[in-house]
Amino acid sequence: MISIVGCRKTHRGDGRQPPVPVLDGVDLEVRPHEFVAVLGPSGCGKTTLLRILAGLEGWDSGEVRVHGRPVSGPGTDRALVFQDFALLPWATVTDNIAFGLELRGVARAERTAVANRLIDRVGLNGFARHYPHQLSGGMQQRVGLARALAVEPEILLLDEPFGSLDSLTRRGLQEDVLRLHHETRKTVLLVTHSVDEAARLGDRVVLLGPRPARVIETIETGLPRPRPDDIGSDRRFVALKEHLWNRLKALTSR
Amino acid sequence: MESSQGADQPLGAAAPADWRTSLTALAAGAVVWELTARLSVALPPFSVVVGTLIELLRGDVLLPALATSLASLAVGFSCAAAAGLTLGLVLGRSRTAEHLSDVYLDAVMSAPTLIYVPFLFALFGVSRASQVAVVFAYAFFIIVTTTSAAVKQMDRRLIDMARAFGATDRQILWRVALPAARPMVLIGLSLGVTRAVKGMVVGEMVIALSGVGALLRASAARFDLAQTLALLLVVVIVSAACNLLVGRAGRALIDR
Amino acid sequence: MSAGAGPRAAVLRLAGGLVIAVAWEVAGRASTSLLLPSFLETMRALAALLTGGALWRALWASNQTLIAGFAAATALGIPLGLALGRWPNPARWADPYLNLLLVVPTTALVPILLIVGGAGFAARAAVVASFAVPVIVQCARAAVRQVDPRLLDAARAFGATPAQQWRTVRLPAALPSLLVAARLGLARAVEGMVVVELLLVAVGIGGLLLDFQGRFDAPSVYAVMLVVMAEAATLTVAGRALERRLSHVAVDRD
Numbered sequence: 001m002i003s004i005v006g007c008r009k010t011h012r013g014d015g016r017q018p019p020v021p022v023l024d025g026v027d028l029e030v031r032p033h034e035f036v037a038v039l040g041p042s043g044c045g046k047t048t049l050l051r052i053l054a055g056l057e058g059w060d061s062g063e064v065r066v067h068g069r070p071v072s073g074p075g076t077d078r079a080l081v082f083q084d085f086a087l088l089p090w091a092t093v094t095d096n097i098a099f100g101l102e103l104r105g106v107a108r109a110e111r112t113a114v115a116n117r118l119i120d121r122v123g124l125n126g127f128a129r130h131y132p133h134q135l136s137g138g139m140q141q142r143v144g145l146a147r148a149l150a151v152e153p154e155i156l157l158l159d160e161p162f163g164s165l166d167s168l169t170r171r172g173l174q175e176d177v178l179r180l181h182h183e184t185r186k187t188v189l190l191v192t193h194s195v196d197e198a199a200r201l202g203d204r205v206v207l208l209g210p211r212p213a214r215v216i217e218t219i220e221t222g223l224p225r226p227r228p229d230d231i232g233s234d235r236r237f238v239a240l241k242e243h244l245w246n247r248l249k250a251l252t253s254r
Numbered sequence: 255m256e257s258s259q260g261a262d263q264p265l266g267a268a269a270p271a272d273w274r275t276s277l278t279a280l281a282a283g284a285v286v287w288e289l290t291a292r293l294s295v296a297l298p299p300f301s302v303v304v305g306t307l308i309e310l311l312r313g314d315v316l317l318p319a320l321a322t323s324l325a326s327l328a329v330g331f332s333c334a335a336a337a338g339l340t341l342g343l344v345l346g347r348s349r350t351a352e353h354l355s356d357v358y359l360d361a362v363m364s365a366p367t368l369i370y371v372p373f374l375f376a377l378f379g380v381s382r383a384s385q386v387a388v389v390f391a392y393a394f395f396i397i398v399t400t401t402s403a404a405v406k407q408m409d410r411r412l413i414d415m416a417r418a419f420g421a422t423d424r425q426i427l428w429r430v431a432l433p434a435a436r437p438m439v440l441i442g443l444s445l446g447v448t449r450a451v452k453g454m455v456v457g458e459m460v461i462a463l464s465g466v467g468a469l470l471r472a473s474a475a476r477f478d479l480a481q482t483l484a485l486l487l488v489v490v491i492v493s494a495a496c497n498l499l500v501g502r503a504g505r506a507l508i509d510r
Numbered sequence: 511m512s513a514g515a516g517p518r519a520a521v522l523r524l525a526g527g528l529v530i531a532v533a534w535e536v537a538g539r540a541s542t543s544l545l546l547p548s549f550l551e552t553m554r555a556l557a558a559l560l561t562g563g564a565l566w567r568a569l570w571a572s573n574q575t576l577i578a579g580f581a582a583a584t585a586l587g588i589p590l591g592l593a594l595g596r597w598p599n600p601a602r603w604a605d606p607y608l609n610l611l612l613v614v615p616t617t618a619l620v621p622i623l624l625i626v627g628g629a630g631f632a633a634r635a636a637v638v639a640s641f642a643v644p645v646i647v648q649c650a651r652a653a654v655r656q657v658d659p660r661l662l663d664a665a666r667a668f669g670a671t672p673a674q675q676w677r678t679v680r681l682p683a684a685l686p687s688l689l690v691a692a693r694l695g696l697a698r699a700v701e702g703m704v705v706v707e708l709l710l711v712a713v714g715i716g717g718l719l720l721d722f723q724g725r726f727d728a729p730s731v732y733a734v735m736l737v738v739m740a741e742a743a744t745l746t747v748a749g750r751a752l753e754r755r756l757s758h759v760a761v762d763r764d
Contacts, residue, residue, distance in 0.1 A: 054418045074420045086415035090433050100419040103429070151419065276606040283607065296626065353522035358530060365735075365742035366701035368617075368708055372723055372731050376545030452615035459617060459709060467618075474621025482625075486618055493613045 001187050002030035002053065002155065006062035009048060022048050024212035025062065032154075035181055035188045037202030039195065039244065041252045045213035046191045047083075050159050053189065054080045066155065076104075079148035083160040085140045087132040087147075093119065094128045096143050100151035111150075118146040122176065138169035142176070149180070158190040162197065174200060182226050195244045199237060200227070205244065209251050217247060298480040307484035315469065320488065323454055323465035326382065327496070330389025331450040335443060338394050342401025342442075346435075352402070363395045367453065371460055385457045385465065392453025393446040400442025404435035440504045447500040451493040466492075547729040555729035556736060564718065565737065572703055572714030575631065579638025580699040584692060587643045591650025591691065592684070601651070611644035616698075617705050629711045634703075641702030642695035649691030653684035689756060693749035700742050 009023040022045035030036045040046045051057045052064055055074035064071045066078065079100070087096050095102075097118055098111035106114075119128055122142040132140055141161055148156055158177070162170040178201060181188055192198050198205045199221060207217045221240055223231065231237050284300045291299035298306075310316040345352045362370075370391055371384075378384040408431060416430045458467020466485060473481040531549050538548025547555070559565040594601035594608075620637055627633035657680050665679045707716020715738060722730040 051414075056414055056418055074418050076420060080415070080418040082411065082415060084411060086409075086411045088412065088430070088433070090436070099416075099429075103416070103419055103421050103425055147419075275602045279603040279606050282603075350522060353519040354526035354529070357523050358526060360746070361739050361743040364697060364746040365739040366697075366704040368701065368704050369719075369735055369738050371708075372545070372719065372735065376543055376728070448613055451613075452617065455615040456617045456705070456709075470618055471621065474625065477625055479622065479625060482622055486614070486622075489618055490610060490614050493615075497613065 001032045003065045004028040008061045009059045021212040024214045033185045035203045037190045037198035038206045039198040040208030044211050050191045078155045079153035080157045081144050081148045081161045085144045097146045122146045155187045199240045303483045306480045326386045327454045330386045334390045334393035338397025342398045346402035346405025367392050388457025389450050389453040393450035397442045397446040404438030408434045443504045447496045551729040552732040556733035568715045568718040575634045576703045578635040583639040583642035587646030588650045591647040595651035595654025616641050637706045638699050638702040642699040646691045646695040653687030657683040689753045
């Protein structure tokens with residue numbers, strides 16, 4: 001589904017700043033319906049990787065393919081969920097969710113119907129006419145999720161989607177995402193710097209090293225789907241987290 | 255994300271709940287004015303000024319002058335808004351255009367606009383056109399700078415988001431860039447119209463050809479305080495009305 | 511419009527200036543109007559003005575008015591603005607008048623001020639002050655209102671007296687905005703100075719301008735215009751530099 005081979009990228013410096021290498025030959029394979037969590041220390045280049053997949057940025061060498069075709073720009077088969085939500089402040093919840101459909105010229109009645117279904121699905125009932133600034137962070141990100149789902153992508157790209165939320169809200173949204181993944185069987189690529197989140201959500205965890213990023217290790221979590229509520233006390237889960245922690249610590253202490 | 259909050263409040267406007275306080279304060283001011291004026295000789299009382307204003311409105315001098323002034327204002331401000339929004343959009347989106355002009359725009363803007371009146375005379379002579387040009391010059395630059403700042407400050411992340419969802423350049427301009435710039439553009443327009451009214455009065459006072467400004471200058475030259483103050487009231491009303499009108503019209507226009 | 515760095519920007523700025531100069535020269539030569547001199551003629555007139563005594567005498571006279579008026583406006587406007595910001599409730603009564611003064615063309619008030627006060631130095635300084643006071647009051651009031659209430663709470667929690675609250679929290683926190691108030695006020699004061707001298711009492715730099723205009727000495731008119739622009743721009747740049755210097759020392763607010 002997604003196939004990245006030897007992807008390299010260097011951010012060009014602008015005048016006074018020297019060029020910064022960000023990706024140093026990343027290899028990544030994502031199978032259909034799979035949930036892959038890319039874990040790496042802050043600023044390692046994992047967001048860049050996601051932006052390349054979303055078609056927002058180019059790369060220098062290597063191959064980045066989706067469905068076997070090289071990525072050449074944003075496409076209808078992928079939808080991105082942003083770390084800082086990136087909602088239109090002047091648009092209501094409904095209009096924000098329907099934004100992608102509006103861009104594609106879907107008629108108002110139809111896109112409102114889609115938005116209403118999704119509002120129900122992500123638990124925002126009664127907030128259709130609210131504006132983003134009237135919502136809590138968790139609710140705003142639910143809008144972000146619904147907006148991505150509205151365009152019916154095959155692949156969901158999640159860029160540290162819960163990074164700016166408090167731990168309780170974060171846990172709630174993680175469960176929502178697990179449920180949505182289970183129901184829709186969409187392919188999901190999640191980028192995060194949280195060991196817990198990667199282990200909790202992913203079928204597979206791909207560990208990236210500090211900048212410039214390379215894949216250090218890929219681990220099949222082998223945890224059951226659907227995830228039980230008490231996964232936190234599962235011995236395999238605890239061991240996986242311990243392992244990831246140690247690898248991350250070793251990577252960042254150098 | 256907060257940029258939209260309070261965006262509908264024009265700059266410096268009192269909150270709606272304060273209407274009553276404002277009216278009371280203005281009424282109290284009128285009473286104080288009336289009383290002090292009755293005690294001294296220098297200042298005509300409020301009632302006399304209002305009386306003069308009514309007389310002026312009945313006569314055949316003020317209304318034609320006002321019509322002339324408003325026409326200059328409308329033409330000058332519309333041109334300034336159209337040209338200012340366009341140039342501001344260009345400067346906000348193109349760094350090359352910005353660097354070509356920013357130092358000079360800054361220099362032109364920091365000096366009082368009145369100083370350019372000789373230049374406008376050179377272009378248009380002592381004429382109505384010059385009065386319109388003064389209105390334009392007063393309003394134009396502030397609209398340019400606020401618009402370009404609005405476009406520049408725009409949230410890059412929203413543009414990225416729109417692109418990720420497949421927006422074309424056109425869609426980005428109309429669906430994201432313009433709505434995002436809206437609150438500040440409206441502020442720019444309302445600052446612009448305030449300055450345009452100033453330009454109207456100042457231009458007419460300097461050029462002294464026609465309009466309310468010319469009347470104002472003439473009555474001041476006659477030391478006719480009552481009429482000067484009455485004309486000032488007219489200017490205040492015009493200014494407040496223009497601010498309201500531009501706020502409404504701007505909102506309607508940019509909302510599509 | 512802050513001056514960005516980079517050699518490309520500098521080249522572009524020079525190019526912009528060159529374009530203006532050349533366009534001016536061409537327009538000046540092509541025009542048959544006596545009122546539109548060419549760029550080079552204006553530069554020659556400027557050189558003559560700068561080496562002669564008349565310009566400097568006029569500048570001295572104007573700037574005396576400017577300094578006196580601006581000092582009076584600051585001395586009056588800043589304490590008034592601070593008080594209005596500190597006690598918002600009584601300040602509501604001043605609101606309509608303040609808004610009125612910001613919106614009304616001060617120029618229209620000038621004849622009245624001169625009817626009452628005459629045309630002497632003090633009256634001219636008073637006009638200059640009347641231009642600057644409203645914006646100074648408005649900005650100073652905003653400066654106090656913007657002070658972070660948590661800082662005040664902290665000061666109160668440590669038992670600061672009202673005087674100490676002003677000295678340790680309100681004034682330092684408001685300082686950057688007070689400098690903005692002063693800079694905007696100064697710009698308005700320059701406007702006041704020009705208005706008085708051009709419109710009502712032909713003295714100083716405005717008198718010089720009118721004098722040249724009366725003699726149809728267009729190059730000198732434009733040279734004086736350039737001098738006023740240069741002074742105004744210098745004051746603005748100096749004001750901004752001072753703001754940057756002091757805002758580093760004071761509270762960080764960007």
